[in-house]
Amino acid sequence: MAGLTFSSVSKLYDGTPALDGIDAEIARGEFVALLGPSGCGKTTLLRLTAGFESPDRGRVTLGGRVLADRNTLVPPEERNIGIVFQSYALWPHKSVAGNIAYPLEVRGLAADERKRRVAEALELTGLSTFADRAPAQLSGGQRQRVALARCLVADPQAVLLDEPLANLDLALRGAMQEAFAAFHRRTGATMVYVTHDQTEALALADRVAVMEKGRIRQFAAPEALYDQPQDCFVASFVGDGAVVKVDRAGTPAAGTVVVQALGQEIEARGHGMTPTHICIRPEQVRLDADGPITARVSTCTYQGGRFRLSLQAQGATLIAHTPMRASIGEELRLSLHSPWAFCDPAGLAAAKGDEYA
Numbered sequence: 001m002a003g004l005t006f007s008s009v010s011k012l013y014d015g016t017p018a019l020d021g022i023d024a025e026i027a028r029g030e031f032v033a034l035l036g037p038s039g040c041g042k043t044t045l046l047r048l049t050a051g052f053e054s055p056d057r058g059r060v061t062l063g064g065r066v067l068a069d070r071n072t073l074v075p076p077e078e079r080n081i082g083i084v085f086q087s088y089a090l091w092p093h094k095s096v097a098g099n100i101a102y103p104l105e106v107r108g109l110a111a112d113e114r115k116r117r118v119a120e121a122l123e124l125t126g127l128s129t130f131a132d133r134a135p136a137q138l139s140g141g142q143r144q145r146v147a148l149a150r151c152l153v154a155d156p157q158a159v160l161l162d163e164p165l166a167n168l169d170l171a172l173r174g175a176m177q178e179a180f181a182a183f184h185r186r187t188g189a190t191m192v193y194v195t196h197d198q199t200e201a202l203a204l205a206d207r208v209a210v211m212e213k214g215r216i217r218q219f220a221a222p223e224a225l226y227d228q229p230q231d232c233f234v235a236s237f238v239g240d241g242a243v244v245k246v247d248r249a250g251t252p253a254a255g256t257v258v259v260q261a262l263g264q265e266i267e268a269r270g271h272g273m274t275p276t277h278i279c280i281r282p283e284q285v286r287l288d289a290d291g292p293i294t295a296r297v298s299t300c301t302y303q304g305g306r307f308r309l310s311l312q313a314q315g316a317t318l319i320a321h322t323p324m325r326a327s328i329g330e331e332l333r334l335s336l337h338s339p340w341a342f343c344d345p346a347g348l349a350a351a352k353g354d355e356y357a
Protein backbone atom coordinates (compact mmCIF):
# COMPACT_ATOMS: atom_id res chain seq x y z
CA MET A 1 0.00 0.00 0.00
CA ALA A 2 1.32 3.43 -0.89
CA GLY A 3 2.69 5.08 2.20
CA LEU A 4 5.55 7.47 2.68
CA THR A 5 8.57 7.09 0.42
CA PHE A 6 11.97 8.75 0.27
CA SER A 7 13.99 8.32 -2.91
CA SER A 8 17.64 9.46 -2.88
CA VAL A 9 16.78 12.36 -0.57
CA SER A 10 19.66 14.66 0.36
CA LYS A 11 19.74 17.89 2.31
CA LEU A 12 22.79 20.11 2.65
CA TYR A 13 23.44 22.87 5.18
CA ASP A 14 26.35 25.10 4.19
CA GLY A 15 27.61 22.40 1.85
CA THR A 16 27.55 19.70 4.56
CA PRO A 17 25.00 16.90 4.13
CA ALA A 18 22.51 16.61 6.98
CA LEU A 19 20.82 13.90 4.89
CA ASP A 20 22.84 11.94 2.39
CA GLY A 21 20.86 9.81 -0.06
CA ILE A 22 17.95 8.55 2.05
CA ASP A 23 16.02 5.70 0.43
CA ALA A 24 13.14 4.31 2.48
CA GLU A 25 9.59 3.09 2.10
CA ILE A 26 7.17 3.29 4.99
CA ALA A 27 4.00 1.31 4.39
CA ARG A 28 0.59 2.79 5.05
CA GLY A 29 -0.32 2.14 8.70
CA GLU A 30 3.23 1.32 9.68
CA PHE A 31 4.80 2.67 12.90
CA VAL A 32 8.40 3.57 12.17
CA ALA A 33 11.01 5.03 14.51
CA LEU A 34 14.01 7.08 13.40
CA LEU A 35 16.80 6.32 15.83
CA GLY A 36 20.34 7.62 15.94
CA PRO A 37 22.85 9.75 17.79
CA SER A 38 22.52 13.51 18.07
CA GLY A 39 23.06 15.26 14.74
CA CYS A 40 22.46 12.17 12.55
CA GLY A 41 19.62 13.85 10.64
CA LYS A 42 16.44 12.53 12.30
CA THR A 43 14.81 15.91 12.79
CA THR A 44 15.86 17.08 9.35
CA LEU A 45 14.15 14.06 7.78
CA LEU A 46 11.00 14.77 9.80
CA ARG A 47 11.01 18.50 8.95
CA LEU A 48 11.48 17.67 5.31
CA THR A 49 8.51 15.31 5.43
CA ALA A 50 6.39 17.96 7.14
CA GLY A 51 7.40 20.54 4.53
CA PHE A 52 9.37 22.88 6.81
CA GLU A 53 12.49 22.14 4.75
CA SER A 54 12.99 21.25 1.10
CA PRO A 55 15.34 18.54 -0.15
CA ASP A 56 18.33 19.50 -2.30
CA ARG A 57 18.02 16.20 -4.14
CA GLY A 58 15.55 13.35 -4.34
CA ARG A 59 11.83 12.90 -3.92
CA VAL A 60 9.36 12.52 -1.04
CA THR A 61 5.93 11.03 -1.75
CA LEU A 62 2.91 10.30 0.41
CA GLY A 63 0.17 7.97 -0.78
CA GLY A 64 1.62 8.16 -4.29
CA ARG A 65 1.51 11.97 -4.37
CA VAL A 66 4.78 13.86 -4.78
CA LEU A 67 5.32 16.19 -1.81
CA ALA A 68 8.77 17.38 -2.76
CA ASP A 69 11.22 16.93 -5.60
CA ARG A 70 13.10 19.11 -8.07
CA ASN A 71 9.88 20.53 -9.53
CA THR A 72 7.41 20.29 -6.67
CA LEU A 73 7.20 21.61 -3.13
CA VAL A 74 3.82 21.13 -1.47
CA PRO A 75 3.45 23.60 1.45
CA PRO A 76 3.07 22.07 4.95
CA GLU A 77 -0.63 22.94 5.31
CA GLU A 78 -1.46 21.08 2.09
CA ARG A 79 0.35 17.87 2.99
CA ASN A 80 -2.27 16.34 5.27
CA ILE A 81 0.38 15.40 7.80
CA GLY A 82 -0.03 15.78 11.56
CA ILE A 83 2.85 16.68 13.82
CA VAL A 84 3.31 16.18 17.55
CA PHE A 85 6.19 18.14 19.07
CA GLN A 86 8.04 17.66 22.31
CA SER A 87 6.73 21.03 23.51
CA TYR A 88 2.97 20.18 23.04
CA ALA A 89 2.32 23.64 21.49
CA LEU A 90 -1.22 23.96 22.93
CA TRP A 91 -3.27 27.14 23.10
CA PRO A 92 -3.26 28.08 26.81
CA HIS A 93 -6.55 30.03 26.69
CA LYS A 94 -8.51 27.24 24.96
CA SER A 95 -9.96 24.20 26.71
CA VAL A 96 -8.83 20.69 25.83
CA ALA A 97 -11.83 20.32 23.49
CA GLY A 98 -11.13 23.79 22.06
CA ASN A 99 -7.54 22.90 21.30
CA ILE A 100 -8.58 19.69 19.61
CA ALA A 101 -11.29 21.43 17.60
CA TYR A 102 -8.94 24.15 16.36
CA PRO A 103 -7.69 22.47 13.13
CA LEU A 104 -11.31 21.72 12.20
CA GLU A 105 -12.33 25.36 12.76
CA VAL A 106 -9.50 26.46 10.49
CA ARG A 107 -10.83 24.10 7.84
CA GLY A 108 -14.32 25.55 8.29
CA LEU A 109 -16.02 22.28 9.26
CA ALA A 110 -19.66 22.51 10.39
CA ALA A 111 -20.21 22.63 14.17
CA ASP A 112 -21.98 19.23 14.33
CA GLU A 113 -19.22 17.44 12.45
CA ARG A 114 -16.60 19.24 14.55
CA LYS A 115 -18.26 18.10 17.75
CA ARG A 116 -18.48 14.50 16.58
CA ARG A 117 -14.83 14.35 15.55
CA VAL A 118 -13.58 16.04 18.72
CA ALA A 119 -15.56 13.57 20.86
CA GLU A 120 -14.04 10.70 18.87
CA ALA A 121 -10.48 12.04 19.29
CA LEU A 122 -11.06 12.62 23.02
CA GLU A 123 -12.22 9.04 23.36
CA LEU A 124 -9.31 7.60 21.37
CA THR A 125 -6.79 9.37 23.56
CA GLY A 126 -8.62 8.68 26.84
CA LEU A 127 -9.33 12.37 27.47
CA SER A 128 -13.14 12.46 27.45
CA THR A 129 -13.35 13.49 31.11
CA PHE A 130 -10.86 16.36 30.60
CA ALA A 131 -12.66 18.06 27.70
CA ASP A 132 -13.39 21.30 29.58
CA ARG A 133 -10.10 21.71 31.38
CA ALA A 134 -7.41 24.21 30.42
CA PRO A 135 -3.99 22.82 29.41
CA ALA A 136 -2.49 24.32 32.60
CA GLN A 137 -4.72 21.99 34.63
CA LEU A 138 -3.25 18.87 33.00
CA SER A 139 -0.17 16.74 33.61
CA GLY A 140 2.59 16.55 30.98
CA GLY A 141 1.36 13.19 29.74
CA GLN A 142 -2.23 14.45 29.44
CA ARG A 143 -1.03 17.53 27.52
CA GLN A 144 0.86 15.32 25.14
CA ARG A 145 -2.31 13.29 24.59
CA VAL A 146 -4.17 16.52 23.77
CA ALA A 147 -1.49 17.31 21.19
CA LEU A 148 -1.93 13.82 19.76
CA ALA A 149 -5.73 14.16 19.68
CA ARG A 150 -5.48 17.57 17.97
CA CYS A 151 -3.25 16.09 15.33
CA LEU A 152 -5.55 13.12 14.77
CA VAL A 153 -8.77 14.99 14.54
CA ALA A 154 -7.71 16.33 11.17
CA ASP A 155 -7.51 12.73 9.92
CA PRO A 156 -3.96 13.03 8.61
CA GLN A 157 -2.43 10.59 6.16
CA ALA A 158 0.65 10.40 8.37
CA VAL A 159 1.59 11.50 11.89
CA LEU A 160 5.10 12.71 12.66
CA LEU A 161 6.21 12.66 16.28
CA ASP A 162 9.35 14.57 17.26
CA GLU A 163 10.64 13.18 20.57
CA PRO A 164 7.13 13.52 22.03
CA LEU A 165 8.06 12.01 25.39
CA ALA A 166 11.36 13.77 25.98
CA ASN A 167 9.86 16.16 28.56
CA LEU A 168 8.19 13.48 30.65
CA ASP A 169 9.59 11.57 33.60
CA LEU A 170 10.49 7.92 33.28
CA ALA A 171 7.30 6.44 34.76
CA LEU A 172 5.07 8.61 32.62
CA ARG A 173 7.10 7.80 29.51
CA GLY A 174 6.32 4.12 30.04
CA ALA A 175 2.60 4.83 30.37
CA MET A 176 2.64 7.12 27.33
CA GLN A 177 4.47 4.53 25.25
CA GLU A 178 1.57 2.20 25.94
CA ALA A 179 -0.87 4.97 25.06
CA PHE A 180 0.90 5.57 21.71
CA ALA A 181 0.98 1.85 20.91
CA ALA A 182 -2.74 1.48 21.75
CA PHE A 183 -3.52 4.57 19.76
CA HIS A 184 -1.66 3.21 16.76
CA ARG A 185 -3.50 -0.12 16.98
CA ARG A 186 -6.86 1.62 17.11
CA THR A 187 -6.32 4.15 14.35
CA GLY A 188 -3.96 2.32 12.00
CA ALA A 189 -2.28 5.68 11.28
CA THR A 190 1.10 5.81 9.54
CA MET A 191 3.45 7.08 12.22
CA VAL A 192 7.04 8.27 12.09
CA TYR A 193 8.55 8.70 15.51
CA VAL A 194 11.88 10.44 16.13
CA THR A 195 13.79 9.50 19.23
CA HIS A 196 17.29 8.96 20.48
CA ASP A 197 15.95 6.65 23.18
CA GLN A 198 16.44 3.18 21.79
CA THR A 199 14.28 1.48 24.42
CA GLU A 200 11.40 3.62 23.21
CA ALA A 201 12.14 2.95 19.53
CA LEU A 202 12.48 -0.81 19.98
CA ALA A 203 9.39 -1.02 22.18
CA LEU A 204 7.08 0.97 19.95
CA ALA A 205 7.98 0.64 16.31
CA ASP A 206 7.17 -2.02 13.73
CA ARG A 207 10.48 -1.09 12.11
CA VAL A 208 13.34 1.16 13.16
CA ALA A 209 15.58 3.14 10.82
CA VAL A 210 18.98 3.44 12.48
CA MET A 211 20.65 6.59 11.20
CA GLU A 212 24.21 7.84 11.29
CA LYS A 213 25.69 10.91 9.59
CA GLY A 214 22.68 11.54 7.37
CA ARG A 215 22.34 7.94 6.21
CA ILE A 216 20.16 5.00 7.12
CA ARG A 217 22.47 2.21 8.23
CA GLN A 218 19.75 -0.40 8.71
CA PHE A 219 15.97 -0.29 8.49
CA ALA A 220 14.45 -3.37 10.07
CA ALA A 221 12.23 -4.81 12.80
CA PRO A 222 13.57 -4.23 16.34
CA GLU A 223 14.41 -7.91 16.83
CA ALA A 224 16.32 -8.04 13.53
CA LEU A 225 18.40 -4.99 14.52
CA TYR A 226 19.25 -6.67 17.80
CA ASP A 227 19.80 -10.25 16.55
CA GLN A 228 21.18 -9.58 13.09
CA PRO A 229 22.84 -6.17 12.90
CA GLN A 230 24.21 -5.42 9.49
CA ASP A 231 27.31 -3.45 10.44
CA CYS A 232 29.50 -2.37 13.35
CA PHE A 233 27.60 0.85 13.91
CA VAL A 234 24.21 -0.83 14.31
CA ALA A 235 25.68 -3.70 16.34
CA SER A 236 27.20 -1.26 18.78
CA PHE A 237 24.44 1.38 18.82
CA VAL A 238 21.49 -0.95 19.33
CA GLY A 239 21.42 -3.06 22.48
CA ASP A 240 24.11 -4.11 24.89
CA GLY A 241 27.08 -6.33 24.07
CA ALA A 242 30.37 -6.34 22.25
CA VAL A 243 31.62 -6.18 18.67
CA VAL A 244 34.69 -8.34 18.14
CA LYS A 245 36.89 -8.53 15.07
CA VAL A 246 37.11 -11.90 13.36
CA ASP A 247 40.68 -13.10 12.79
CA ARG A 248 39.76 -15.86 10.31
CA ALA A 249 36.50 -17.22 8.99
CA GLY A 250 35.53 -20.60 7.54
CA THR A 251 33.13 -21.02 4.63
CA PRO A 252 29.60 -19.96 5.58
CA ALA A 253 27.03 -22.75 5.25
CA ALA A 254 23.30 -22.94 6.01
CA GLY A 255 23.13 -19.89 8.22
CA THR A 256 26.22 -20.71 10.28
CA VAL A 257 29.92 -19.98 10.02
CA VAL A 258 32.90 -20.99 12.13
CA VAL A 259 35.12 -18.03 12.98
CA GLN A 260 38.39 -17.60 14.78
CA ALA A 261 38.06 -14.81 17.35
CA LEU A 262 39.19 -14.24 20.94
CA GLY A 263 41.73 -17.01 20.34
CA GLN A 264 38.92 -19.57 19.88
CA GLU A 265 36.96 -21.30 17.18
CA ILE A 266 33.43 -20.03 17.59
CA GLU A 267 30.31 -21.22 15.80
CA ALA A 268 28.34 -18.16 14.83
CA ARG A 269 25.11 -17.41 13.00
CA GLY A 270 25.58 -15.60 9.71
CA HIS A 271 23.92 -14.63 6.46
CA GLY A 272 26.23 -16.28 3.97
CA MET A 273 28.94 -13.65 3.54
CA THR A 274 32.43 -14.13 4.88
CA PRO A 275 32.26 -12.19 8.15
CA THR A 276 34.65 -9.57 9.46
CA HIS A 277 33.08 -9.15 12.92
CA ILE A 278 30.87 -10.89 15.46
CA CYS A 279 28.31 -9.20 17.68
CA ILE A 280 28.09 -10.91 21.08
CA ARG A 281 24.99 -10.11 23.14
CA PRO A 282 25.02 -10.73 26.91
CA GLU A 283 22.64 -13.68 26.63
CA GLN A 284 25.13 -15.37 24.27
CA VAL A 285 27.84 -15.33 26.95
CA ARG A 286 27.56 -18.16 29.43
CA LEU A 287 29.59 -18.51 32.61
CA ASP A 288 30.71 -22.08 32.34
CA ALA A 289 33.41 -23.76 34.49
CA ASP A 290 34.39 -25.86 31.45
CA GLY A 291 34.19 -22.96 29.00
CA PRO A 292 37.16 -22.38 26.70
CA ILE A 293 37.52 -18.63 27.36
CA THR A 294 39.11 -17.18 30.48
CA ALA A 295 37.94 -13.68 31.41
CA ARG A 296 38.53 -11.26 34.26
CA VAL A 297 35.67 -9.29 35.82
CA SER A 298 36.21 -5.54 35.45
CA THR A 299 32.78 -4.23 36.55
CA CYS A 300 29.75 -5.72 38.25
CA THR A 301 26.54 -3.68 38.47
CA TYR A 302 23.20 -4.73 39.88
CA GLN A 303 20.35 -4.32 37.40
CA GLY A 304 17.40 -5.59 39.41
CA GLY A 305 17.17 -9.37 39.48
CA ARG A 306 20.58 -9.81 37.85
CA PHE A 307 24.12 -8.48 37.68
CA ARG A 308 25.74 -7.06 34.56
CA LEU A 309 29.39 -8.06 34.28
CA SER A 310 32.05 -6.52 32.05
CA LEU A 311 34.58 -9.22 31.33
CA GLN A 312 38.06 -8.73 29.87
CA ALA A 313 39.07 -11.54 27.54
CA GLN A 314 41.84 -11.47 24.94
CA GLY A 315 41.80 -7.67 24.80
CA ALA A 316 38.02 -7.62 24.32
CA THR A 317 35.28 -6.52 26.72
CA LEU A 318 32.36 -8.94 26.81
CA ILE A 319 29.13 -8.36 28.69
CA ALA A 320 27.35 -11.10 30.64
CA HIS A 321 24.33 -11.26 32.93
CA THR A 322 24.45 -13.44 36.04
CA PRO A 323 22.19 -14.05 39.00
CA MET A 324 25.17 -13.91 41.42
CA ARG A 325 27.46 -11.01 42.30
CA ALA A 326 31.06 -11.39 41.10
CA SER A 327 34.18 -9.76 42.52
CA ILE A 328 36.20 -7.26 40.54
CA GLY A 329 39.37 -8.94 39.33
CA GLU A 330 37.86 -12.45 39.69
CA GLU A 331 38.71 -14.87 36.91
CA LEU A 332 35.82 -16.71 35.29
CA ARG A 333 35.51 -19.16 32.43
CA LEU A 334 32.93 -18.72 29.79
CA SER A 335 31.58 -20.06 26.53
CA LEU A 336 29.88 -18.25 23.65
CA HIS A 337 26.62 -19.38 22.09
CA SER A 338 25.64 -18.41 18.57
CA PRO A 339 26.85 -14.83 18.29
CA TRP A 340 25.94 -13.05 15.06
CA ALA A 341 28.63 -12.79 12.37
CA PHE A 342 28.47 -10.01 9.78
CA CYS A 343 30.59 -8.43 7.10
CA ASP A 344 31.63 -4.80 7.53
CA PRO A 345 35.12 -4.27 6.13
CA ALA A 346 34.86 -0.51 6.71
CA GLY A 347 33.63 -0.94 10.29
CA LEU A 348 35.50 -0.20 13.45
CA ALA A 349 38.96 -1.19 12.23
CA ALA A 350 40.10 -1.23 15.81
CA ALA A 351 37.11 -3.23 17.12
CA LYS A 352 38.52 -5.87 19.34
CA GLY A 353 35.67 -6.18 21.72
CA ASP A 354 34.67 -2.60 22.36
CA GLU A 355 32.04 -2.37 25.00
CA TYR A 356 28.76 -0.64 24.35
CA ALA A 357 25.94 -0.07 26.73
Ligand SMILES: Nc1ncnc2c1ncn2[C@@H]1O[C@H](COP(=O)(O)OP(=O)(O)OP(=O)(O)O)[C@@H](O)[C@H]1O
Nearest residue numbers: 013014018036037038039040041042043044045196
Ligand atom coordinates in the same frame (compact mmCIF):
# COMPACT_ATOMS: atom_id res chain seq x y z
N1 LIG B 1 19.03 25.00 10.01
C1 LIG B 1 20.23 24.40 10.03
N2 LIG B 1 21.34 25.06 9.61
C2 LIG B 1 22.54 24.46 9.60
N3 LIG B 1 22.75 23.19 10.00
C3 LIG B 1 21.70 22.49 10.44
C4 LIG B 1 20.38 23.06 10.48
N4 LIG B 1 19.52 22.12 10.96
C5 LIG B 1 20.27 21.02 11.21
N5 LIG B 1 21.58 21.24 10.90
C6 LIG B 1 22.66 20.26 11.00
O1 LIG B 1 22.26 19.07 10.34
C7 LIG B 1 22.67 17.92 11.06
C8 LIG B 1 21.46 17.05 11.38
O2 LIG B 1 20.66 17.74 12.34
P1 LIG B 1 19.32 17.14 12.94
O3 LIG B 1 18.70 18.17 13.80
O4 LIG B 1 18.51 16.59 11.84
O5 LIG B 1 19.87 15.94 13.83
P2 LIG B 1 19.11 15.02 14.88
O6 LIG B 1 19.47 13.62 14.53
O7 LIG B 1 17.66 15.35 14.91
O8 LIG B 1 19.80 15.46 16.24
P3 LIG B 1 19.19 15.57 17.74
O9 LIG B 1 18.96 14.15 18.19
O10 LIG B 1 20.31 16.21 18.50
O11 LIG B 1 17.95 16.39 17.67
C9 LIG B 1 23.42 18.41 12.29
O12 LIG B 1 24.79 18.37 12.02
C10 LIG B 1 22.93 19.82 12.45
O13 LIG B 1 23.90 20.64 13.05
